[in-house]
Amino acid sequence: MTIALARRYRPRRFADLVVQDHVAAALRGAVAKGRVGHGYLLTGPRGVGKTTAARILAMALNCEARAADGEPCGECSSCLKIWNGSADLDVVEIDAASNRGVDDARDLRERAMYAASQAGHHKVYIVDEAHMLTREAWNVLLKILEEPPPGVVFVFATTEPQKIANTAAPVMSRLQRFDFRRIGPVAIHNRLRQVLTAEKLDAEDDALRLIARHADGGMRDALSVLDQCLSFGEGILTAARVRQALGLMDNEEYGALLAAIADRQPAQVFAVMGRVADAGADLAEFAGGLGELLRALVMHHYGAEPEGLPESTRALIAEMAPRLGPEDAVRMLKLLGDAEAAIGRSANPRIVLETLLLRWAMMDRAVDLRAILAGGAPLPVAPGKPIPQVAAVSRESQPPAKSAPGGRPAPTVAPPAHPSVAPGLTAHGSRLTEAVLASAWSEVIATASRQSPLLGQALTHATSHVVDAGTVALVFGPDSALFHDGVARQLAVMETILAAALGRPIKVKLQSASAAPAAAERKPKRLSVEEARSERLTRLRSKDPALDAAANALDLELVDDD
Numbered sequence: 001m002t003i004a005l006a007r008r009y010r011p012r013r014f015a016d017l018v019v020q021d022h023v024a025a026a027l028r029g030a031v032a033k034g035r036v037g038h039g040y041l042l043t044g045p046r047g048v049g050k051t052t053a054a055r056i057l058a059m060a061l062n063c064e065a066r067a068a069d070g071e072p073c074g075e076c077s078s079c080l081k082i083w084n085g086s087a088d089l090d091v092v093e094i095d096a097a098s099n100r101g102v103d104d105a106r107d108l109r110e111r112a113m114y115a116a117s118q119a120g121h122h123k124v125y126i127v128d129e130a131h132m133l134t135r136e137a138w139n140v141l142l143k144i145l146e147e148p149p150p151g152v153v154f155v156f157a158t159t160e161p162q163k164i165a166n167t168a169a170p171v172m173s174r175l176q177r178f179d180f181r182r183i184g185p186v187a188i189h190n191r192l193r194q195v196l197t198a199e200k201l202d203a204e205d206d207a208l209r210l211i212a213r214h215a216d217g218g219m220r221d222a223l224s225v226l227d228q229c230l231s232f233g234e235g236i237l238t239a240a241r242v243r244q245a246l247g248l249m250d251n252e253e254y255g256a257l258l259a260a261i262a263d264r265q266p267a268q269v270f271a272v273m274g275r276v277a278d279a280g281a282d283l284a285e286f287a288g289g290l291g292e293l294l295r296a297l298v299m300h301h302y303g304a305e306p307e308g309l310p311e312s313t314r315a316l317i318a319e320m321a322p323r324l325g326p327e328d329a330v331r332m333l334k335l336l337g338d339a340e341a342a343i344g345r346s347a348n349p350r351i352v353l354e355t356l357l358l359r360w361a362m363m364d365r366a367v368d369l370r371a372i373l374a375g376g377a378p379l380p381v382a383p384g385k386p387i388p389q390v391a392a393v394s395r396e397s398q399p400p401a402k403s404a405p406g407g408r409p410a411p412t413v414a415p416p417a418h419p420s421v422a423p424g425l426t427a428h429g430s431r432l433t434e435a436v437l438a439s440a441w442s443e444v445i446a447t448a449s450r451q452s453p454l455l456g457q458a459l460t461h462a463t464s465h466v467v468d469a470g471t472v473a474l475v476f477g478p479d480s481a482l483f484h485d486g487v488a489r490q491l492a493v494m495e496t497i498l499a500a501a502l503g504r505p506i507k508v509k510l511q512s513a514s515a516a517p518a519a520a521e522r523k524p525k526r527l528s529v530e531e532a533r534s535e536r537l538t539r540l541r542s543k544d545p546a547l548d549a550a551a552n553a554l555d556l557e558l559v560d561d562d
């Protein structure tokens, strides 16, 4: 698969714009009647087709074989050039994020004054991320929009129209605005199925439902994830492989967890969390999955259902509904909402999540863990309370989960060989040395894992070293070719992540260990599991005396044995 699916299946005609029929019909009609405006504003969430629609409009305006209804042919040399985004005299794409100033706008205005390259052609300027333009840049553009040269069309695309309204209200009144809709999971699912059929590939329905829900309204993201899942395996695409690729846990773990909560069995929380951590799952993603389940559970109690739920999830909700009432689920959602940001931020998300789950399991009990964590009060361990039992059970690494439905398959994902922890320091403003890189490396892995669990996992198979002030090399061993290739496909993402972590622009070079003997001799900048655990616990506990007390009382240290 050489061309990414998201690119290969990008629409070439207005009719192919999934869900955005209202926009497609209006633009196609304007082209057919020769009534295309001089300025358009396309708004909507990312990945719903705004830039694609702009390109199709440009194709339609300059197509050599346009249909009477306004559709471009998609095949002529002009159409192909525009669709590919290759250099074209008449269609210019500008990323406002990097060309946001007044000089860029002046340059644009001067260029717009020249007529199109051929009679009958239009000059189309597609400005992406338009909300990034400065007020001064908009003022320059306003002059063109007030007296547009013939044959010039500006298309502005943005996810944040409110920002444009704030900085450039007069411009808004000069633009025809189209609001793109979020693409629902069912529409995404159907489109993924079409693409797979065209590729002569097959997938389980639940696999596509998981991808569609994960993509959260963005078609491009859905196709990218599909690509990723396909490239890391062969044969029919299963829900299990998608879960593995996205770091999602399977419903049996969610079921075991909710059953433990419903049965007020805090001890089971540790067992489930142990398996979740062993599977290398992304904990923020796991918490998000719990939130979705609880929301679906509340809806179920009121006779509704979220769109596009996988079959197994539906069964789980029906099973849990008699055991967890809507009030319980709403209270749990509230606690989850309070903890969610901390899960994403914390150096030790597992403890934050575990604490949340314990609170769920103890919700109706006398032990008010909330007071302990908020105020540092001593943990009340009254006779008959579950705490001593928690500590006792947690000493065994895998207590039998009697409340789990059915047999549980072994985790399908091998735990990363070298888990990392977030560094104590950030490197901003200092010289790029090996030490600086080393201290940022675990943060890099954490960020990468949030973007793509597979990318994060691939990085744990790499060692990093500084080549020069602006270049970092990632070295993969001979048995890590798959991970090398995985990272190679995400080089731009890697450079962004490293730039953010190191506070400077970074180029990433990939190397194989055999090709870089010097690098292989360096000490890998990875922490052993033991070092990582003791370091993060010590740091966490020294920062937060309340957690220290809770950790002592709950014996979290012993639980943390993966």
Ligand SMILES: [Zn+2]
Pocket: 062, 063, 064, 065, 066, 072, 073, 074, 075, 076, 077, 078, 079, 080
């Ligand atoms: Zn054409």
